[in-house]
Amino acid sequence: MFDRAAETMPRAQLAALQLERLKKTLDRAYRAVPHYRARFDEAGVKPDDLTSLADIARFPLTQKTDLRDNYPFGMFAVPREELLRIHASSGTTGKPTVVGYTKHDLETWSELMARSMASAGALPDDIVHNAYGYGLFTGGLGAHYGAERLGCTVVPVSGGGTERQVSLLKDFGANVLCSTPSYALNIAEVAEQMGADLRQAPLRIGLFGAEPWSDAMRRDLEARLGIRAMDVYGLSEIMGPGVACECTAQNGLHGWEDHFLFETIDPETLQPLPRGAVGELVITTLTKEALPMIRYRTRDITRLSNEPCACGRSHIRIMRVTGRDDDMLIIRGVNVYPSQVESVLVGFPGIAPHYQLVLTRDKALDTMTVEVEMTPDASLDDAGRVRKAAEVTHHIKSLIGVTCKVVVKSPGEVPRSQGKAVRVKDQRAVAG
Numbered sequence: 001m002f003d004r005a006a007e008t009m010p011r012a013q014l015a016a017l018q019l020e021r022l023k024k025t026l027d028r029a030y031r032a033v034p035h036y037r038a039r040f041d042e043a044g045v046k047p048d049d050l051t052s053l054a055d056i057a058r059f060p061l062t063q064k065t066d067l068r069d070n071y072p073f074g075m076f077a078v079p080r081e082e083l084l085r086i087h088a089s090s091g092t093t094g095k096p097t098v099v100g101y102t103k104h105d106l107e108t109w110s111e112l113m114a115r116s117m118a119s120a121g122a123l124p125d126d127i128v129h130n131a132y133g134y135g136l137f138t139g140g141l142g143a144h145y146g147a148e149r150l151g152c153t154v155v156p157v158s159g160g161g162t163e164r165q166v167s168l169l170k171d172f173g174a175n176v177l178c179s180t181p182s183y184a185l186n187i188a189e190v191a192e193q194m195g196a197d198l199r200q201a202p203l204r205i206g207l208f209g210a211e212p213w214s215d216a217m218r219r220d221l222e223a224r225l226g227i228r229a230m231d232v233y234g235l236s237e238i239m240g241p242g243v244a245c246e247c248t249a250q251n252g253l254h255g256w257e258d259h260f261l262f263e264t265i266d267p268e269t270l271q272p273l274p275r276g277a278v279g280e281l282v283i284t285t286l287t288k289e290a291l292p293m294i295r296y297r298t299r300d301i302t303r304l305s306n307e308p309c310a311c312g313r314s315h316i317r318i319m320r321v322t323g324r325d326d327d328m329l330i331i332r333g334v335n336v337y338p339s340q341v342e343s344v345l346v347g348f349p350g351i352a353p354h355y356q357l358v359l360t361r362d363k364a365l366d367t368m369t370v371e372v373e374m375t376p377d378a379s380l381d382d383a384g385r386v387r388k389a390a391e392v393t394h395h396i397k398s399l400i401g402v403t404c405k406v407v408v409k410s411p412g413e414v415p416r417s418q419g420k421a422v423r424v425k426d427q428r429a430v431a432g
């Protein structure tokens, strides 16, 4: 373990530490951020009202729009001069979400990312091939500094140029690959086309995050790359990657409770849920200086577990996030997450694990077309494609309950991920 004392801290001690840090965080937010002061006053709560961890439920929730409304620096609790770095989300609509870090925040981030990588099985002497995008996105620099903090040799390759990535992975003998799962799949495929067998390479671990992915995709990546594929979780509003990570038990992600408080709420009623119930993950930062986040709504749907873990870590486990509230599609009254469709497609005989969901509107009805690819060796004729499409349609209907159209394309026709995969093409507005 990277930090055994912290990672195995007994529950009572961990809870006491959380309470102490939570009080300080609420106090700092109330004093230094006008947004929080106004929201707390509206809700009729003061930082002093918190006497137990459960009291957090009395405090107002924060969401992405609060960051946008206070663009760019309105949510910061420190003077701008104390910020050492800024990151921002691209923001598909409206203004980007801006986050910032003090020196201490950056140190904590490196520390937690190092802790995460070690819990996933990375070792100080490993070579880490970092294919997360560098820049305003937190993935690249987050993994970079974490790996350096752990004592690894970092190859800061960033995204894109997949053939070169395969050569570097092989030539340098990387042990750990950091990327989005969809980009890892792209790397695996290009490696196969180049005749480079990465399963024979020293590559041992994939540290994958920044997008939801299914267990079926995990098994596929593990088989194709000869690795253990580990899930790492984070979001820039809270810190970036390293908020939580799987341990080698691969049974949920340990959320680092000495720095964050995790809750789940009912996304409709916004009421807190008992431990173990499925709901929206809400996170409060406990040590962030520049950007304290009070009860941030992540939109990720999951459940939390306090059951003891085989690895000996005492920190809570966040069960793998397979869907985001934002990603949920409602097709003819049925709720569907893209990752559910992925589970059906990955490993389907004759079908490659590349897919895109195209949404169109036919009169008042929403229609989902699943574009998939046949594997290179399937070589189906037109009639064969129609039969294969019917088979896939039937499986999606029986496993997820949604009726969709399936189109089987030729190998290479579905766009490949260069970072974050675009799983859904929404053409409903275009079609009117």
Ligand SMILES: [Zn+2]
Residues within 6 Å of the ligand: 247, 248, 249, 254, 309, 310, 311, 312, 313
């Ligand atoms: Zn564990």
